[in-house]
Amino acid sequence: MGAxxxxxxxxxxxxxxSIYALVALGFTIVYASTGVINFAxxxxxxxxxxxxxxxxxxxGLPLPLAALIGIxxxxxxxxxxxxxxxxxxxxxxxxxxxxxxVGGSLLLSNLARHVFGxxxxxxxxxxxxxxxxxxxxxxxxxxxxxxGLTALAVVVLTVFYSRTRLGRAMRACSINRTAxxxxxxxxxxxxxxxFALAAALGGLAGVVTTPLTQTAFNVxxxxxxxxxxxxxxxxxxxxxxxxxxxxxxxxxxxxxxAFLSSTYKDAISLVVLLLVLFIRPQGLLxxxxxxxx
Amino acid sequence: MSLLQVREVTRSFGGxxxxxxxxxxxxxxxxxxxxxPNGAGKSTLFNLLTCFDRxxxxxxxxxxxxxxxxxxxxxxxMGVARSFQNTQLFEEMTAHENVILGTxxxxxSSFTPAALRLPSARKRDDLASQEADRxxxxxxxxxxxxxxxxxxxxxxxxLLEIARALATSPRLVxxxxxxxxxxxxETTALGEVLYRIRDHGAxxxxxxxxxxxxxxxxxxxxxxxxxxxIAEGPPRLIQKDPAVIRAYLGEEDADEL
Numbered sequence: 001m002g003a004x005x006x007x008x009x010x011x012x013x014x015x016x017x018s019i020y021a022l023v024a025l026g027f028t029i030v031y032a033s034t035g036v037i038n039f040a041x042x043x044x045x046x047x048x049x050x051x052x053x054x055x056x057x058x059x060g061l062p063l064p065l066a067a068l069i070g071i072x073x074x075x076x077x078x079x080x081x082x083x084x085x086x087x088x089x090x091x092x093x094x095x096x097x098x099x100x101x102v103g104g105s106l107l108l109s110n111l112a113r114h115v116f117g118x119x120x121x122x123x124x125x126x127x128x129x130x131x132x133x134x135x136x137x138x139x140x141x142x143x144x145x146x147x148g149l150t151a152l153a154v155v156v157l158t159v160f161y162s163r164t165r166l167g168r169a170m171r172a173c174s175i176n177r178t179a180x181x182x183x184x185x186x187x188x189x190x191x192x193x194x195f196a197l198a199a200a201l202g203g204l205a206g207v208v209t210t211p212l213t214q215t216a217f218n219v220x221x222x223x224x225x226x227x228x229x230x231x232x233x234x235x236x237x238x239x240x241x242x243x244x245x246x247x248x249x250x251x252x253x254x255x256x257x258a259f260l261s262s263t264y265k266d267a268i269s270l271v272v273l274l275l276v277l278f279i280r281p282q283g284l285l286x287x288x289x290x291x292x293x
Numbered sequence: 294m295s296l297l298q299v300r301e302v303t304r305s306f307g308g309x310x311x312x313x314x315x316x317x318x319x320x321x322x323x324x325x326x327x328x329x330p331n332g333a334g335k336s337t338l339f340n341l342l343t344c345f346d347r348x349x350x351x352x353x354x355x356x357x358x359x360x361x362x363x364x365x366x367x368x369x370x371m372g373v374a375r376s377f378q379n380t381q382l383f384e385e386m387t388a389h390e391n392v393i394l395g396t397x398x399x400x401x402s403s404f405t406p407a408a409l410r411l412p413s414a415r416k417r418d419d420l421a422s423q424e425a426d427r428x429x430x431x432x433x434x435x436x437x438x439x440x441x442x443x444x445x446x447x448x449x450x451x452l453l454e455i456a457r458a459l460a461t462s463p464r465l466v467x468x469x470x471x472x473x474x475x476x477x478x479e480t481t482a483l484g485e486v487l488y489r490i491r492d493h494g495a496x497x498x499x500x501x502x503x504x505x506x507x508x509x510x511x512x513x514x515x516x517x518x519x520x521x522x523i524a525e526g527p528p529r530l531i532q533k534d535p536a537v538i539r540a541y542l543g544e545e546d547a548d549e550l
Contacts, residue, residue: 165418169394178377179381184399
């Protein structure tokens with residue numbers, strides 16, 4: 001296999017990896033505030049795509065506005081989901097909450113089927129035009145949007161967590177909930193905000209990937225599994241780990257196509273998930289032996 | 294009017310009455326200590342006063358407002374700060390950041406200005422940073438500014454938690470066993486910090502085992518035994534109170550005295 005082909009596979013891996021990274025970020029953010037894996041995270045990707053398709057095709061809105069509706073609409077659904085399904089469970093029992101998110105995932109995908117119909121939908125690419133040639137490999141213009149918007153999301157999130165008061169309070173709350181109360185922070189409010197952020201990131205992933213892959217009511221679970229594997233691979237702790245986990249998983253997948261067979265592509269994330277949990281449960285970047293409070 | 298009025302507060306766990314109809318007042322500018330043998334109900338009372346726990350009955354008025362039924366984070370915003378026996382810090386943040394978080398309580402945190410980094414938010418952040426530095430100096434931790442809380446020695450973590458509590462601009466500060474695990478030198482330093490806090494206008498309530506510290510710093514002492522208040526008064530009187538001596542030394546020993 002020549003260098004251009006290898007580059008082609010690497011670019012495809014990074015493209016998918018960026019999407020996984022966005023989903024993994026959603027997992028990380030909710031986990032930090034609740035200690036729970038939100039298995040409805042993949043549905044946010046589906047909703048982002050479906051809402052923007054609906055806004056663009058059915059309402060006839062221009063694409064940028066439709067994209068924005070996809071992202072913000074998903075964030076609103078994330079908030080409603082938290083308020084109706086997560087918050088009423090006052091004791092915060094992780095197992096109960098995880099099962100609630102599994103149920104929420106089924107509910108959201110079935111609602112989407114009823115509201116938007118069972119067929120596959122698509123969006124036009126954000127920038128029209130032929131693919132770009134790059135060192136012998138080709139790159140769809142939409143991939144640049146995926147790279148750019150993922151990078152932007154990561155930068156914004158990093159600044160948010162390190163520089164803003166709300167972000168600092170969210171970090172503080174994930175380190176120590178009791179101490180957060182001592183400084184006047186209401187952890188419940190931060191849980192709601194974390195669902196809004198996670199849903200918005202999932203929505204963003206759905207919006208940018210739909211022009212390339214299409215979307216349908218049932219794509220959520222697959223994004224959920226990939227994003228979950230990426231988050232575990234990176235180590236459920238900080239945003240950078242989630243991004244690295246996503247990119248590594250994307251590259252592993254495309255290299256498995258390059259060197260093995262495309263048959264195994266979807267199995268890779270599950271194999272990675274199991275291997276990480278067996279060998280290095282804290283993930284690539286996680287610190288070992290420390291239970292998160 | 295007293296700053297804090299505790300009235301007939303009762304809390305039981307199953308059949309055990311941990312706090313039994315306890316009443317007392319804390320006046321503005323006082324250092325008030327709550328002492329008592331192990332299991333006397335001191336920590337339970339503390340959790341009640343700061344709304345980390347709910348009483349069965351009774352009432353606690355802070356500046357005339359009922360505290361019971363409020364959430365702990367609301368109580369902090371009302372001006373009541375506390376520390377825990379087991380220091381509760383943000384371990385993976387620096388000392389400076391820990392204290393800055395305390396300043397959030399007083400100014401609220403509206404999302405938009407913070408997210409957009411508007412000048413008003415930036416100015417507020419600068420003020421918070423300066424205030425955090427001032428409080429670190431107050432407790433003598435200025436040289437630990439950039440250290441992670443997790444890396445600081447035990448005695449200094451206590452002081453850091455106190456500095457963070459002060460950052461919420463409290464009128465009343467409740468400290469749960471601030472001297473536990475401190476050596477003599479550190480305890481002396483703590484006593485000085487407590488005076489400094491009071492001189493800055495805050496009122497203090499401390500639960501403490503270290504009698505030396507309690508007798509030295511407190512203006513008034515409340516003594517609990519098996520959930521009941523058995524004595525209240527200035528240190529000199531408490532030291533001679535027969536009921537207190539009996540509670541601490543047991544019935545038989547008291548007879549021998």
